[in-house]
Amino acid sequence: MKHLVMGTAGHVDHGKTALVKWLTGVDTDRLKEEKERGITIELGFASLKLPGGRILGMVDVPGHERFVRNMVAGAAGIDLVALVIAADEGIMPQTREHLQICTLLGIRKGLVALTKTDLVEKEWLDLIREEIREFLRGTFLDGSPVVPVSALTGAGMPDLLANIERVAEGVEAESDVGLFRLPVDRVFTMKGFGTVVTGTLMSGAVAAGEEIEICPLGVRSRVRGIQVHNQAVEKAEAGQRTAINLQGMEREMIERGYVLARPGTLFPSSRLDCVYRHLSGASRKLKSRCLIRLHTGTGEVMARVILIEREELDPGGEGYAQLVLETPLAVVAGDRFVIRSYSPVTTVGGGVIVDPLPAKHKRSSTGVLDEFRRLEGGGEAERVAAVLARSGMGGSNGPSLIVRTGIREKELGKILEGMFARKEAVLLDREELKVLSRPVYDGLQEAILRELQEYHGRFPLKEGLSREELRTMLGLGDGMGQKIFGMALRELEKKEAILAEKESIRLRGHQVRLKAGMEDLRGRLSQIYREAGLAPPTAREILERFSDRNREMASLLQVMIREGELVRISEELNFHRDVLESLRDDYRKLLLREGEATPARFKELTGLSRKFIIPLMEYFDATKLTMRTGDRRILRERQGKDGLR
Ligand code: GDP
Ligand code: MG
Numbered sequence: 001m002k003h004l005v006m007g008t009a010g011h012v013d014h015g016k017t018a019l020v021k022w023l024t025g026v027d028t029d030r031l032k033e034e035k036e037r038g039i040t041i042e043l044g045f046a047s048l049k050l051p052g053g054r055i056l057g058m059v060d061v062p063g064h065e066r067f068v069r070n071m072v073a074g075a076a077g078i079d080l081v082a083l084v085i086a087a088d089e090g091i092m093p094q095t096r097e098h099l100q101i102c103t104l105l106g107i108r109k110g111l112v113a114l115t116k117t118d119l120v121e122k123e124w125l126d127l128i129r130e131e132i133r134e135f136l137r138g139t140f141l142d143g144s145p146v147v148p149v150s151a152l153t154g155a156g157m158p159d160l161l162a163n164i165e166r167v168a169e170g171v172e173a174e175s176d177v178g179l180f181r182l183p184v185d186r187v188f189t190m191k192g193f194g195t196v197v198t199g200t201l202m203s204g205a206v207a208a209g210e211e212i213e214i215c216p217l218g219v220r221s222r223v224r225g226i227q228v229h230n231q232a233v234e235k236a237e238a239g240q241r242t243a244i245n246l247q248g249m250e251r252e253m254i255e256r257g258y259v260l261a262r263p264g265t266l267f268p269s270s271r272l273d274c275v276y277r278h279l280s281g282a283s284r285k286l287k288s289r290c291l292i293r294l295h296t297g298t299g300e301v302m303a304r305v306i307l308i309e310r311e312e313l314d315p316g317g318e319g320y321a322q323l324v325l326e327t328p329l330a331v332v333a334g335d336r337f338v339i340r341s342y343s344p345v346t347t348v349g350g351g352v353i354v355d356p357l358p359a360k361h362k363r364s365s366t367g368v369l370d371e372f373r374r375l376e377g378g379g380e381a382e383r384v385a386a387v388l389a390r391s392g393m394g395g396s397n398g399p400s401l402i403v404r405t406g407i408r409e410k411e412l413g414k415i416l417e418g419m420f421a422r423k424e425a426v427l428l429d430r431e432e433l434k435v436l437s438r439p440v441y442d443g444l445q446e447a448i449l450r451e452l453q454e455y456h457g458r459f460p461l462k463e464g465l466s467r468e469e470l471r472t473m474l475g476l477g478d479g480m481g482q483k484i485f486g487m488a489l490r491e492l493e494k495k496e497a498i499l500a501e502k503e504s505i506r507l508r509g510h511q512v513r514l515k516a517g518m519e520d521l522r523g524r525l526s527q528i529y530r531e532a533g534l535a536p537p538t539a540r541e542i543l544e545r546f547s548d549r550n551r552e553m554a555s556l557l558q559v560m561i562r563e564g565e566l567v568r569i570s571e572e573l574n575f576h577r578d579v580l581e582s583l584r585d586d587y588r589k590l591l592l593r594e595g596e597a598t599p600a601r602f603k604e605l606t607g608l609s610r611k612f613i614i615p616l617m618e619y620f621d622a623t624k625l626t627m628r629t630g631d632r633r634i635l636r637e638r639q640g641k642d643g644l645r
Helices: 016-024 032-037 065-075 093-104 122-136 157-169 366-377 380-394 398-405 409-421 438-458 467-473 480-494 518-532 539-545 547-563 577-594 599-606 610-622 636-641
Strands: 005-009 044-049 055-060 080-086 109-115 146-148 181-183 186-190 194-200 205-207 211-215 219-228 231-233 235-237 241-246 259-261 269-278 290-296 299-307 318-329 336-341 347-355 425-429 434-437 498-500 504-507 566-568 574-576 626-629 632-635
Touching: 005 016, 005 065, 005 093, 016 044, 016 055, 016 080, 016 109, 016 157, 055 065, 065 093, 065 290, 065 299, 065 336, 080 093, 080 157, 093 336, 093 347, 109 122, 109 157, 122 146, 146 157, 181 194, 205 219, 219 235, 269 336, 269 366, 290 318, 318 347, 318 366, 347 366, 366 380, 380 398, 380 409, 380 425, 380 434, 380 438, 380 480, 398 409, 409 425, 425 438, 425 480, 434 438, 438 467, 438 480, 438 498, 438 504, 467 480, 467 504, 480 498, 518 547, 518 574, 518 577, 539 547, 547 566, 547 574, 566 577, 574 577, 577 599, 577 610, 577 632, 599 610, 610 626, 610 632, 632 636
Parallel strands: 005 055, 005 080, 080 109, 109 146
Antiparallel strands: 044 055, 181 259, 186 194, 194 241, 205 235, 211 219, 211 259, 219 231, 219 241, 269 318, 269 347, 290 299, 290 336, 299 318, 336 347, 425 434, 498 504, 566 574, 626 632
């Protein structure tokens, strides 16, 4: 059986606290100030044992206008509400506001406790009941029991208990995301224990000894002990009023609104995408960018509402919005929130978070709206696809997909398998469950082909584009970017769209084709190098000589080097292959004859100046003809034969 929490709601002085006391024996007005002023300020907690044996957690909320913020924090975790209306006063402002808040928070079940019946006549009571029925029409409490009671005489209490039991049985166990989350509603120090936090366990479970993270603080701690209904327990589950004793935490570090979670499962965020509904009773339009108070879970932060589709929203209107928070909160897609205006402080609306980790949106592009629609109303795979689309080339991983879709881990695995099979997503890393949107991945492949196409168009004489250059052009970073890039290249190769050689990438169909006139030019170059023999012109000299055809010349040189006709010795020096070959022969013969060669001897052999000698000798070292010992060169082949180590 699911653990349930019932909350009170209703106008100040209507008898909420007296009712809780009558039902549970607990006086929830604990504070000195509460006792003196006779009103509830803070949330009160108790547990209610129903006649059938079931135990409900109870949260008593303040009714006073000034403490609605506390009321919202208390109402955030409840499954059913006891709306308390005093028979002598009837429906009052916070009766309405609290009912609205409960509606916005997605509470679906409850009943009305019509209190203080001892103060009114029967005819009056009938009138009030009629008024209440009217008031509830169209709300989630429409048709729910309205039970007259008196906390003074106890009249109607058995009837109330029976009705609470019935309503509690009708609460459907909603599937939650399964992550352990405890939004903190109180923090205090207990002698001999240290810091204790309490809250209604929103989802998942927690056991003594576990490591937890305090969000959005990012600090970790360990669960020293757990209490549920004043009993020490080993484990607390969703729906239970839970007190957790934290190891090594200062009371001052924790505030109401923080959330306890397993490390690495929640992500604090300053932007939240949502569907926002402006209450029909709101006195003003909601203007985009206006400053508001955002309540979600037990937290309250200042934020701005950025409307996506329009500049303002009329009372009763609904629209997509991005909330920009002054302080980050850790929430999950599907979480409800309430918005209260900055001044005067009244509840103006609320809604549902559809993505807790969005980027800033560019002004209402159709893509943005489409994503919102899919996140709001799409099936599970569609929501995952929308989040992946939003994650772009960076992809997304398991924990962030869970938080951004509100889908349980187990189901997420199945959904992703289906998406891989249908080619809607690509798996990048099984361990991390790192996933990329298939359309994004396809887009990357198209971009690779486009870049290559353009490159070949611009540099027809170049064989291809270097791997690194291409990766930079596509804006892909190291690490995961590199991995995605590699995957895309391999796939394009398999499709026979590209050829990826060690360093250069080119389109399958690309061939270096010399345009008319180029063959001519190439012939001339070839001749220049042959004739220059061991003293070729530098690349710069060549370019100067053909200054009118500079770009073609540069490309030609590269083509000739790549094809091996020219051999590149240094930045500036190229030799014709044949010239170099015959030098190699002569050099080898000399070495065989003389055993070694100094630069001076090499100079004699070639008749060249130092400018050429050093690079050439180094070239022969590098190409393994020779090896260097001090200033001399010896033949490598000879060394091997002589058994030198
Ligand atoms: P809350 O602000 O809604 O929590 O209201 P309280 O429970 O603090 O009650 C406000 C006042 O009404 C207190 O003085 C209570 O003693 C009184 N009260 C509460 N319930 C009843 C009732 O059923 N009959 C009468 N006569 N007085 C009540
Ligand atoms: Mg009270």
